[in-house]
Amino acid sequence: DSGSAKTTPEKDDLEYLTPVSIGTPPQVLNLDFDSGSSDLWVFSSELPQSSVSGQSLYDPSKSSTAEEVQGATWNISYGDQSSSNGIVYRDVVNVGGVEFKSQAVEIATTVSSQFTRDTNNDGLLGLAFSSINTVQPQQEKTFFDNILSNLDAPVWTADLKYHAPGTYDFGVIDKSKYTGDITYTDVDQSDGFWMFDVAGYGFGNSTFKAAPFKGIADTGTTLAMIPAEIAGAYYRQVKGAKLDSQQGAYVFPCDSVLPDFIFGVGNARYTIPGKFINYSLLDESDPTTCFGGLQPDMGIGFAILGDILLKSTFVVFDAGTESTPRLGFAKK
Numbered sequence: 001d002s003g004s005a006k007t008t009p010e011k012d013d014l015e016y017l018t019p020v021s022i023g024t025p026p027q028v029l030n031l032d033f034d035s036g037s038s039d040l041w042v043f044s045s046e047l048p049q050s051s052v053s054g055q056s057l058y059d060p061s062k063s064s065t066a067e068e069v070q071g072a073t074w075n076i077s078y079g080d081q082s083s084s085n086g087i088v089y090r091d092v093v094n095v096g097g098v099e100f101k102s103q104a105v106e107i108a109t110t111v112s113s114q115f116t117r118d119t120n121n122d123g124l125l126g127l128a129f130s131s132i133n134t135v136q137p138q139q140e141k142t143f144f145d146n147i148l149s150n151l152d153a154p155v156w157t158a159d160l161k162y163h164a165p166g167t168y169d170f171g172v173i174d175k176s177k178y179t180g181d182i183t184y185t186d187v188d189q190s191d192g193f194w195m196f197d198v199a200g201y202g203f204g205n206s207t208f209k210a211a212p213f214k215g216i217a218d219t220g221t222t223l224a225m226i227p228a229e230i231a232g233a234y235y236r237q238v239k240g241a242k243l244d245s246q247q248g249a250y251v252f253p254c255d256s257v258l259p260d261f262i263f264g265v266g267n268a269r270y271t272i273p274g275k276f277i278n279y280s281l282l283d284e285s286d287p288t289t290c291f292g293g294l295q296p297d298m299g300i301g302f303a304i305l306g307d308i309l310l311k312s313t314f315v316v317f318d319a320g321t322e323s324t325p326r327l328g329f330a331k332k
């Protein structure tokens with residue numbers, strides 16, 4: 001098996017939403033594919049109306065193939081303090097033509113206000129490791145884990161783009177989506193994430209610094225949260241940039257020309273264009289102050305390499321054969 005699904009960015013590339021078919025007849029929901037978490041959960045007919053503001057709802061009672069997982073519950077909270085919880089069904093799930101007949105579909109009976117406000121996001125499809133799936137008493141597998149043995153190759157790939165649709169592929173590495181070689185690096189899955197070593201960094205007229213740091217490849221995070229001293233050194237190159245203490249984030253004049261940011265994987269070097277790092281207005285009411293796409297990590301012990309970084313490359317999430325999983329990066 002192999003398949004390909006188009007993923008479309010919300011405003012400012014806040015997140016990328018991908019159509020997923022669930023049930024019989026198929027109910028299509030647009031989900032946020034998240035390599036930083038491992039639950040497939042959806043807005044559902046079981047939610048109170050006050051929690052729904054335009055999202056599409058999965059209704060298991062309208063699917064002839066839905067079966068409730070008796071006694072199973074789930075409860076997840078994310079780094080941005082958003083959260084959701086509910087009960088569990090199994091149903092047919094199809095992503096880009098790849099189907100699994102008894103995927104755990106976690107239906108929300110409660111969602112936090114951030115999700116209610118995110119009107120086009122119908123839920124999440126977790127693509128981190130199944131070891132951090134939150135279903136109890138019996139943990140469930142991710143969609144990728146479930147389809148793995150049927151895939152032509154044990155991989156999924158992310159080709160995210162700046163202010164344009166991209167694709168998530170399963171079971172195939174599409175050579176038309178990248179240039180040059182793919183550089184692979186080992187993954188430490190012990191925290192359930194796609195965690196790897198960034199070999200170092202560079203920007204502006206500074207030379208590349210071989211100062212390695214750990215980070216997770218996280219398609220579910222908008223920005224790139226990097227070690228505070230690196231973020232500080234980067235924004236010192238930007239006239240008028242300052243750390244907005246209220247936000248705990250760097251802001252700068254919107255007409256700033258931001259330096260490119262170089263990151264290393266193994267011996268390879270990749271460039272995040274400065275344009276990507278001029279992320280968005282801080283506040284719609286002030287057209288002169290902009291918000292950076294690179295921000296300091298919150299001292300959690302690893303960087304969170306989200307869409308700002310991932311969209312500058314073609315990324316291979318490789319489960320490996322019996323060996324360790326690995327990540328591949330290529331220019332495009």
Ligand SMILES: N#Cc1c(N)n[nH]c1N1CCCC1
Nearest residue numbers: 034036078079080082220221
């Ligand atoms: N915070 C956070 C976060 C993350 N690190 N990966 N995915 C996240 N979210 C998915 C939906 C809301 C937040």
